[in-house]
Amino acid sequence: MNPKPSIRLQPSEALQPTAAPMPTDSAQHWCSPFDANGLFTAVKVFVTQSAYAIMCVHAAGDMENETGGILVGRRYIDNETNEEFIVIENALPARHTRQGNVFLTFTQDTIVTFHNEIEERYPDKQIVGWYHTHPRMGIFLSHYDTWLHNHFFPEPWQVALVIEPHKKLGGFFIRQTDGDFDPTRYFGFYELEINPQWSIVHWNNLQRVDGNNHEGG
Numbered sequence: 371m372n373p374k375p376s377i378r379l380q381p382s383e384a385l386q387p388t389a390a391p392m393p394t395d396s397a398q399h400w401c402s403p404f405d406a407n408g409l410f411t412a413v414k415v416f417v418t419q420s421a422y423a424i425m426c427v428h429a430a431g432d433m434e435n436e437t438g439g440i441l442v443g444r445r446y447i448d449n450e451t452n453e454e455f456i457v458i459e460n461a462l463p464a465r466h467t468r469q470g471n472v473f474l475t476f477t478q479d480t481i482v483t484f485h486n487e488i489e490e491r492y493p494d495k496q497i498v499g500w501y502h503t504h505p506r507m508g509i510f511l512s513h514y515d516t517w518l519h520n521h522f523f524p525e526p527w528q529v530a531l532v533i534e535p536h537k538k539l540g541g542f543f544i545r546q547t548d549g550d551f552d553p554t555r556y557f558g559f560y561e562l563e564i565n566p567q568w569s570i571v572h573w574n575n576l577q578r579v580d581g582n583n584h585e586g587g
């Protein structure tokens with residue numbers, strides 16, 4: 371047997387964000403009720419449709435117990451506006467978790483397994499956050515969730531997603547530019563897609579923002 375691996379920083383954690391224009395033209399913006407409150411998040415969140423589908427299928431796979439995993443993607447900076455954003459390209463369900471209907475917790479083994487997996491399978495990507503479900507609860511972070519977030523996902527650009535699979539709700543918890551982190555206020559995201567007319571987002575608490583307003587109304 372190998373000695374028990376210790377947590378290693380993934381090499382990609384040293385990567386600076388890649389310079390790229392924010393892909394708002396090929397995305398649809400979904401807003402939470404808190405997006406309009408004048409809060410400035412440290413990053414904007416883009417989610418590919420395939421990553422969204424993976425998370426939703428996983429979330430719906432256990433309607434009684436909390437379940438979750440990590441969000442894999444890349445960091446970017448828009449060099450015109452200096453705004454940072456992440457693109458979530460994949461979601462990996464956690465295997466070494468303790469599940470119960472009240473809480474989900476990542477263990478040390480979960481994190482080590484993920485770091486190794488990213489290093490081997492996605493060397494150009496990073497852990498940009500985590501997700502978990504709150505069956506029959508609301509969209510918030512518990513004290514314990516907040517502790518997990520700060521302990522395992524401390525970077526300003528790492529986010530926490532909560533999904534409620536019964537009522538079909540979802541929201542991202544994102545640190546603000548001043549470092550503030552509010553476990554009761556969640557944000558929406560940009561759905562990244564090829565055809566802007568085609569959406570797969572079905573969370574009832576988010577509102578689609580029509581940036582172009584071509585259809586009137």
Ligand SMILES: [Zn+2]
Pocket residue numbers: 473474502503504510511512515
């Ligand atoms: Zn929770």
